[in-house]
Amino acid sequence: MSGSAAVGADIDARAYVQQLQADGPQTLVTNVTSDMLLIEHAGFALPTTVNHGDLGASYVVAPHSAYVLYAREELGLVDLGWLKRPAQVIIALADRLFKALRINTVVLIDNWLLSTNLHGAWHGEGLADIRARLIADYPDHFLGVRSVDRWTDPRLPTALAADGWIMLPSRIIWVTDDLKRDWAARNNVKNDRRKLRQSGLTVEDLTQPSDAEAERIVALYKMLYVEKYSALNPQYSAAWLKLAMACGLLKMRVARDADGQIMAAAGFVVRGDVATNPLLGYDTAQPQAAGLYRIACYMFGDYACAHGLRVNGSAGAGDFKRQRGARSEIEYTAFYARHLPRWRRWPLHLIATLLTVLVMPVMARRML
Structure with missing residues (x-):
């Protein structure tokens, strides 16, 4: 077995x-x-979420939050210049349309409640049988698969398209093909490694966190992703963290100070030859010069590099990731709607075209 x-x-x-x-x-x-x-089928076990139309939940379970609410919040964090007003109009129209379609009445297959789901060895096997079962149980729901892209696994989007699913662009993600070639030799990465060595912090692979350690890691994550960025990011509890680690879903690397306090944490998922880091955090009360965000990112990259993994770096911080060897790809959420009335399914084709032609090129150029 390979590493x-x-x-x-x-x-x-x-x-x-x-x-x-x-x-x-x-x-x-x-x-x-x-x-x-x-869902258990053809040897695969796929965690699946069922939403009944509620608005305002995390984007990991609610498409309206992903495409409307989160996008609206992003407008306040990025400088779009003259494009800001057109973007506000587009988001307002999308808000009305997605609500009318009842897009949050949805079953999301292989959804692990992470910002980026890695689908591992599941390439769409049994897709027709799975959707038939779900349509029988949830005839009024869209079916969806989040975190679909042609870089992580081209077989899954091919299977979805062949089965009649609509590929709706969702985000620009940042991926690294070969970390030894594309990441490790970068000056920015060498500077990050030097920052870690100068920090006096000790890096540790944590396998069984105590209750206090789990609480600390979740607090660091919330400082960054919930308090600084968006309350629409999944708001994990310490109990979830311990569960995810105990089940083998989440691996954890932390950096401790001389007193043993965790100052930065990188939680990551590995499936096949791909890794992603859905849980990252650091003590935002420390000065920026401490470089704790850089250290947290470096800990993850160093693990992936040492194990010969490719990296799906998820979305956001595009310039930071590009300077460390990443390049952009389009991520999709695939929707199945052929069992629904025409007025609920056909607008998705138009939205997919508009996102592909108008929105994604701008996001890629501006590294959003």
Whole structure:
């Protein structure tokens, strides 16, 4: 078995879903209001969320939040210049349209409640049978698959398109093909490594966090992704963190100060030969000169490089990631709607075209 296969093996999807069902998803991820189920088919176990139209939940379960609410918040964080007003108009129109379509009445397949789902060895096997079962159980719901892109695995989008799914562009993601070639030799990465060495922090691979450590890691994540960026990011609890690590979903690397306090953390998922880091955090009360964000990112990159992994760096911080060897790709959410009335399905084709032709090129140019 190759090194990359070994580090990404043995995720217990059944235990993960069963605990979410037992406690209630909202207990473990406070802004997730979905029902949780496990689809088992053709040897695959796929965590799946079911939303019944509620608005305002995290974008990991609510397409309206992903395409409208999160986009609206992003306008306040980036400088679009003269494009800001047209963007506001487009988002306002999208808001009305997605609400009319009831886009949040949706079943999302293989949804792990992460900013980026890696689908691992599932390339769409049994797709027709899975959708037939779900349509029978949820005839009024869209079906969806988040985090689909042609770089991570070209077979899944090919299978979805062949089965009649609509590919709706969602984000620009930043990917790195070969970390030894594209990442490790970069001056910015060497500076990040030097910053870590000068910091006096000690890096540790954490496997079984205590309650206090889990609380600290979640607090660091929330400082960055919830308080600084958006409350629409998944709001994990310490109990979710411990569950995700115990099930083998999440790996954790931390940097401690001389007193043992965790100052930065990188939580990442490995499936096959691809890694992504959905949980990153650092003590934002420390001065920027401490370089804790750079250290957190470096810890993840160093792990991926050492294990020969490709990196799906998710969205955001495009310039930072590009300077460290990443390049852009388009990520999609695939929707199945052929069982729904024409007025609910056909607008998605138009939206997909508009996003592909007008929005994604601008986002790629501006590294959003």
